[in-house]
């Protein structure tokens with residue numbers, strides 16, 4: 103990188119004779135000399151070059167103020183001075199130090215030589231006021247011509263080099279900035295990629311989880327369903343037979359049996375047995391009905407009987423069966439209150455929506471402290487959307503944690519208690535349904551999650567049920 107050499111010099115001195123001296127030393131190609139050169143060139147065909155070096159361009163100012171004005175004008179024209187010679191004493195105006203201060207305020211690049219026969223201001227003070235000593239030289243009067251010339255040579259060259267260096271630094275900084283920008287971009291792309299992969303990984307785990315829960319539920323439901331079926335039907339017959347036996351017993355008692363039989367009645371506590379057997383039968387029947395309900399819930403929850411296809415489903419039924427499945431998990435933490443609205447069938451993957459309900463309800467139960475809490479499940483619908491809310495009065499989520507809760511593997515629970523996948527999976531499932539999931543939480547008051555689902559899926563969504571959108 104090169105710039106045109108700058109040989110422009112400003113001389114600030116109140117003595118006109120000094121200006122003459124400087125002009126002789128620094129700009130020997132005076133008007134007369136130039137005319138002579140021109141004549142010589144005309145006569146002998148010489149080139150008008152008297153020196154190998156480019157000539158200095160000397161401007162004169164006789165007071166500090168005038169010097170400053172010239173400096174400003176030079177900058178305005180885009181032709182800055184490389185250096186200035188400044189006299190120390192210049193009555194009645196600014197002295198040299200003040201002049202230099204002002205010049206530097208306007209152009210800090212200016213190289214300066216302070217010229218003095220004696221100093222009114224002690225040097226210590228001068229240097230305190232002019233701390234940029236790397237641009238300041240001292241020339242003591244009376245000076246030698248060669249000193250002046252060398253100073254001008256060296257300082258204009260120094261200005262040039264400093265300028266070139268600054269340009270180089272500028273371009274280097276621009277290159278570094280460009281590099282940094284590219285690196286930042288690459289880093290952002292990498293972050294996006296990482297978080298996409300995390301989501302993908304979570305979704306794979308989710309698919310695996312759902313599949314295995316579904317299979318397990320399907321197996322258990324099938325295995326239990328058959329024996330429960332015949333126990334239940336045998337139970338009806340058994341009740342019937344027992345009724346017969348009790349009627350026979352009653353007839354027998356009425357026929358006044360022999361004393362030996364009567365003592366056997368007492369020994370076998372037949373009177374107590376007559377009261378207890380119907381009770382035992384009733385309790386057992388309750389138990390069997392409950393087992394049957396659990397099996398039904400498991401089947402509903404996993405929807406093993408339906409293929410993985412978007413189908414109209416009753417959300418309330420799904421929520422109820424999910425609540426039964428997780429009843430044990432919440433029984434000791436909270437009461438569940440249902441505030442169901444009117445819901446039309448929702449076209450969805452019912453088992454996956456159940457999974458969402460389960461994650462939200464279990465999270466709500468986990469958020470309860472030592473006091474028993476309350477989980478309210480609300481539902482409702484608009485013309486084309488259905489929604490459900492799971493609201494708890496648990497710990498709440500701190501604002502700094504809130505942005506992360508849907509991230510895969512983000513958990514605040516101890517190792518073994520949470521994997522941090524529940525919400526990220528739920529988010530994926532809701533996305534797949536073209537729905538929304540939102541959260542409203544306040545520390546100390548509780549948390550409400552709301553899931554909104556379209557009542558009907560578009561053809562595109564329904565065709566790709568296994569693709570979970572990240």
Ligand SMILES: Nc1ncnc2c1ncn2[C@@H]1O[C@H](COP(=O)(O)OP(=O)(O)OP(=O)(O)O)[C@@H](O)[C@H]1O
Pocket residue numbers: 461465466469494496497498499507508512513514515519520521522523524525526549
């Ligand atoms: N209802 C809630 N109240 C308070 N904090 C919650 C609630 N729901 C979620 N959180 C916070 O969000 C975090 C992430 O929840 P998420 O369900 O994704 O994972 P997890 O419950 O920790 O583990 P996992 O569900 O995989 O067993 C939780 O660890 C918890 O800090």
Ligand SMILES: [Mg+2]
Pocket residue numbers: 461464465520523524525
């Ligand atoms: Mg969870």
